[in-house]
Amino acid sequence: MEFQGFRRKDGSVGTRNTIGILSTVVCANEVADDISRHVEGATAFMHQQGCCQTPVDIARVNETLIGLGKNPNLAAVLLVSLGCESTAVGEVAKAISEAGKRVETIVIQEVGGAAKSIAEGTLLVQDMVQEASRLERTSCPxxxxxxxxxxxxxxxxxxxxxxxxxxxxxxxxxxxxxxxxxxxxxxxxxxxxxxxxxxxxxxxxxxxxxxxxxxxxxxxxxxxxxxxxxxxxxxxxxxxxxxxxxxxxxxxxxxxxxxxxxxxxxxxxxxxxxxxxxxxxxxxxxxxxxxxxxxxxxxxxxxxxxxxxxxxxxxxxxxxxxxxxxxxxxxxxxxxxxxxxxxxxxxxxxxxxxxxxxxxxxxxxxxxxxxxxxxxxxxxxxxxxx
Amino acid sequence: MKNDAIMIHEKDNVATALRDIKPNEKVVVGTGDKSSVIQVQQPIPYGHKFAVRDIPGGEDILKYGEVMGRATQDIAGGTHAHIHNIESLRGRGDLER
Known part of the structure; x- marks a missing residue:
């Protein structure tokens, strides 16, 4: 029995071929959301966590973002970070890339505010969407x-x-x-x-x-x-x-x-x-x-x-x-x-x-x-x- | 005959209405292949439960053949069985204060 899916480099199979724009902290949601509005084929994941929490919850946020990034439905990932949050953004990026997919990070405080981050992030995601669109569905068990x-x-x-x-x-x-x-x-x-x-x-x-x-x-x-x-x-x-x-x-x-x-x-x-x-x-x-x-x-x-x-x-x-x-x-x-x-x-x-x-x-x-x-x-x- | 209500397990003492039931209606209650007729005393909204027999206060309420709570007062057969006369036995932080 088979379905038509997207086979990823790590062997897993996605049912969608989307670019994930993952906010790494509640304070970066606005930018992640805005980038997703400028690009077809990408969606933003937003949440209320990532800062001023106990270590057990910070670890939970890191693990969850890694899991989301590795989800086979995502062809590539853009992490949108504020810069001062507790989330271990570098570690999250590294762990997701181990699944064999492209991961980019935008840090709002480094880029210089929301407007510039949205512009830079949009260009990155547009490029990711085009790259992802080459992959075709194949028969998968x-x-x-x-x-x-x-x-x-x-x-x-x-x-x-x-x-x-x-x-x-x-x-x-x-x-x-x-x-x-x-x-x-x-x-x-x-x-x-x-x-x-x-x-x-x-x-x-x-x-x-x-x-x-x-x-x-x-x-x-x-x-x-x-x-x-x-x-x-x-x-x-x-x-x-x-x-x-x-x-x-x-x-x-x-x-x-x-x-x-x-x-x-x-x-x-x-x-x-x-x-x-x-x-x-x-x-x-x-x-x-x-x-x-x-x-x-x-x-x-x-x-x-x-x-x-x-x-x-x-x-x-x-x-x-x-x-x-x-x-x-x-x-x-x-x-x-x-x-x-x-x-x-x-x-x-x-x-x-x-x-x-x-x-x-x-x-x-x-x-x-x-x-x-x-x-x-x-x-x-x-x-x-x- | 089409069922008006369903009693999921033969051990159950409540049945679930499959349509809005009016007071004093005689309704067909299905259990597996069997069915019985019960006179309902009160309005029972779609999806709500009624007692299929007299249930004394303090007795377990059974649905799916399992305990789903306890009667807080006597529930007469054919009357509405819901939060006004059934309490939960779980998640009761109020009892542990």
Whole structure:
């Protein structure tokens, strides 16, 4: 089984051939964003981190930027730095270039302000786009795909139709030798005992339970009932009552494949098959984490209609709520409400999702790419801003 | 017969409405290949849950055959089961202060 992808020098395969303009600190976002507006074929990744944080979070920012830069969907990378931030910009550039791609850095305080940096950066990125455009798609085996699994703005339809259908699609990808990454550890709370049963061995099972305990303790440290935050107000309006109920529906998207390994946020898996990555469920952080871990396509189920994509990874929106499908056509890619109506079986919906994943991986555009709804991203941090 | 609601696991004590349900409607609740008819007492919005039998306060709420919370008061069969009568057992930082 094959798809049409972009084979990179390090052997990995991208589903897009984009130039990534990565801001290295919150203070450089404006310049990164502006450069992306002057060039077709390049997108900016912006976030709120990179300075005045504890060392654990600075290390997290460095690792995440390296992971994003190495993502096979990027042909080349421009780092946009302010100059005085905590991010180790030189180290990030060096690590990304080890993947065999061109990396350039613009430092706003050295170049002499935003206007000059935008001009200089634009010329660099224009050159990168032209160079990248020589690469053509070729037939690549499905085992080279890395799929991110995500659900957001869930309601009670999520656990009944799109999540179990996505689980079937993920199983099909893994049977073909591919990789799926499951994040959203907050949404394991109350269902972790079932996930642990899927672990390939006792050690991986324990790592899953430990990850959930860490996340739950973090949530509880505020000294409040997390309901209202998880499940969210929107989840509750949609009929979800507790985090346990949300989790029991959310984990269905992992399918039935054995969980091979557990990774920290944004770390690329070293094994094929289904893996778990530490991450909260909120869109800006988990989409970034999945992209940094090397996902080249993301399948995102939604009940009430979450609009976000990611700057350089296609995000396929799948809903089981007919009302959402009819109302939010500019954000939804697939409708599986037929399962709710009893008109389509879950296995058939799963196969349909799998085919759509291969089509999107081969170049079909998602609604989030077409509408450009990809800007509000962030990196998951665990400590305070200081 | 088309299901008006779905009870995902036969052990469950709540069912999920597949359409807006009006008070005093008799609805078809599907579980796998089986189905039963329940008289609903209150309006149940699409996607919300109702008790399929009388649930005493303090009893576990089961969905997907798993514990999804606990009844904070008696929930009569056919009435709305949601945040007003079900509490979460997890992420309860308020209980550890």
């Amino acid at each position: 499905v085992r080279d795909l890395v799929l991110g699994l995500k659900c957001g703005s869930s309601d009670t339809t999520s656990g009944l139709a799109p999540n179990p259908a996505l689980g079937i699609a993920s199983d099909l990808l893994i049977e073909a030798g591919g990789t799926s990454i499951l994040g959203e550890v907050t949404e394991f709370i109350g269902a972790e005992h079932l996930l642990a049963l899927h672990a390939r061995d006792e050690d991986v099972g324990k790592q899953i339970l430990d990850l959930v305990k860490r996340m739950e303790n973090r949530a509880k440290s505020a000294g409040q009932d997390i309901r209202g935050g998880q499940p969210t107000g929107g989840n509750i309006k949609g009929g979800l009552t507790t985090i346990e109920e949300k989790s029991l529906g959310a984990i269905a998207k992992a399918g039935t494949a054995p969980i091979q390994a557990v990774y920290e946020y944004g770390i690329a898996p070293q094994v094929k098959g289904l893996v778990v990555m530490d991450s909260p469920g909120r869109e800006p952080e988990i989409l970034t984490g999945l992209a940094a871990a090397g996902c080249t396509v993301i399948a995102f189920t939604t009940g009430r209609g979450a609009p976000q994509g990611f700057p350089f990874v296609p995000v396929i929106k799948i809903t089981g709520n007919k009302v959402t499908w009819d109302k939010l056509r500019d954000h939804m890619d697939m409708d599986v409400s037929s399962v709710m109506e009893g008109e389509e079986t879950l296995p058939d919906a799963g196969k349909r999702i799998f085919r759509e994943i291969l089509q999107v991986a081969s170049g079909m555009l998602t609604k989030a790419e077409i509408s450009g709804y990809t800007k509000a991203m962030d990196i998951y941090t665990v400590g305070p801003v200081i």
